[in-house]
Amino acid sequence: MARPSHPPNADSPPKRPRLADVAKMCGVSAATVSRVLNQDAKFSARPEVRQRILEAAATLGYAPDLTARNLIRGKTQIIGVFGSPEMQVGEGINNDAFAGIADAVRDHDYDVFFELTSHHATDSSLPSWRFDGAILVQAPPATLIDDLDHRRIPYVTINEPVGQPVASILTDDVGGTLLAMNHLADLGHRRIAYANAYPGYFRHYSITERHGTIVSFCQEHGLTLVPGHDADFQDGEAFLKNAVEQHHATAVICYDHRIAISVLGASYRLGIPVPGTMSLLCYNDLFPVDRVYPAITTVAVNAREMGRRAARVLIEIMDGQTQPDDVTPVRLDENLIVRDSTAPPPAN
């Protein structure tokens, strides 16, 4: 049983109505229809004609072909958002960054699209699309960057210093790490462990920045960074057996919230009280760090603000309000949010 509107042997392939169809139906020219439908300001049509056009358009179900409109206008009013091929939209801070982009764009006449299919079988990296601007979230493929440069499409980068963007928004991981380390040092911790990134994580400057800052802080302040800090994170229990049981760390810093949750789960399995025996702290103030028990102290990356800033700068440039003279990389502060998982080390 076929749908009435779509007979299988359709003599008339359901073709979308054109501007000319509406014009013909009303006995006016296409130009007039265009002007009426676009509510052209400096133009008034006879009410009777206007009415006829509106009705005809509705009857036919006319909708303009945006491809044609974009061609003649020379722009699409679309901002493309791109990430690395491995990137998950819901992963880590990305979701917040997107929300920030949406915040900034809300009152402007732009649409924002995120590409879901980063890696293509096809050769060309840019999609069959024309963007007026782009936002790059975390290391997109080099070919994409080349393509953007090539096509003279302005772009800003979030959380990744690549290409020749018109602006670049980063987060101050060094500063955030210092907040965390000072917090632990102030509490009296002297033996620290660091649960580094998962091996599967794509390389990111935050990995080296966080680790490097922790290492140097410990050196400068005479703290002990127990072995294992430079290995990829594999498993919560193995990590704690080494770091806490064997090397007596009293505080564990995790590269991100996911690792922290795994470590916290492992602490229960091994019977290590948190924060009694071991304090726990991680980067990324994301679900579910504030809902687990104990709630986890975190270094918060303000990803939403990063998204906002990025989109705002890009829009200013696209609207011609700003010249992309120099790329001034913005570094946003990170915050320390102290919760229940950090406390002074055990007395013994």
Next chain:
Amino acid sequence: MARPSHPPNADSPPKRPRLADVAKMCGVSAATVSRVLNQDAKFSARPEVRQRILEAAATLGYAPDLTARNLIRGKTQIIGVFGSPEMQVGEGINNDAFAGIADAVRDHDYDVFFELTSHHATDSSLPSWRFDGAILVQAPPATLIDDLDHRRIPYVTINEPVGQPVASILTDDVGGTLLAMNHLADLGHRRIAYANAYPGYFRHYSITERHGTIVSFCQEHGLTLVPGHDADFQDGEAFLKNAVEQHHATAVICYDHRIAISVLGASYRLGIPVPGTMSLLCYNDLFPVDRVYPAITTVAVNAREMGRRAARVLIEIMDGQTQPDDVTPVRLDENLIVRDSTAPPPAN
């Protein structure tokens, strides 16, 4: 230090090179350039000419204007993905659904874009763009659906039965709920509590389906569903005080993983052993249900497969391989994943 490529006082606004520019530079026609650059199969150019064209294009930094190409080809090869205005891309099962869409599209000549800015200040709901097809993930605004119908753009819906899609992919919440209930009943639970959705959640058919199925299962099997099951979820501790401490439920089902995490955290604060005193079970097999302690038993919605199926069907229809005769709503099975948070009720 200004960028060499972008002198601040540019007399020549950096205009993108056109096909004609390349043609002129090579002393050939635009058509020839087009054919060479598009690697037209049934066409061979003199190697010398081809070489000249390639070089000229590279020199000028030529990239085709996709808007024009799309106009003449009459299609964009783009699939748009839309969600409700409130929807977060990283929220719940969305991320998996997107991954599934990407899976399916990978080997096809389509690009997929997700709209990040659902609610516009402008009147028109569809962006200034032309899609060849669309995938709707969770109740998009009615105006969008009208627009799609209007523009004769085929679309499929995921997890939301709306509009007149060419296909519709749903999940079998009734079946999943029965798996969960039977599991608890088999373990010997007789007093069940249900932590329903947060008030902020946008309405979704799963809310009524899950709740309704639990209610009727309890009735039919003589189980007690303790009070509070029809109220919005507010707070883990308040919920447990009522459900477990006051009404002696031995098992708690949560509408989703987020609520389950809150309830689990509250169980620690209130000193209620899980699963010793109270079993815990939730929908959505998402981070971090398998990493917390105890790992949570879940009803898994296969969102990735939903995304795959949706995209696959849509592509088949867009490629003309399938006629959208009747919309046969697909209902995908849910799975029960038993972990450590469910056990027989206490003996007393």
Next chain:
DNA sequence: CTGTTAGCGCTTTCAT
């Protein structure tokens, strides 16, 4: 092998 020509569907002067 390659150039010429005719549009794709719409917007926008320039006339009337």
Next chain:
DNA sequence: ATGAAAGCGCTAACAG
């Protein structure tokens, strides 16, 4: 107040 006409940049017949 409205129509005619000229493209936007590219591609695809159709010639040669």
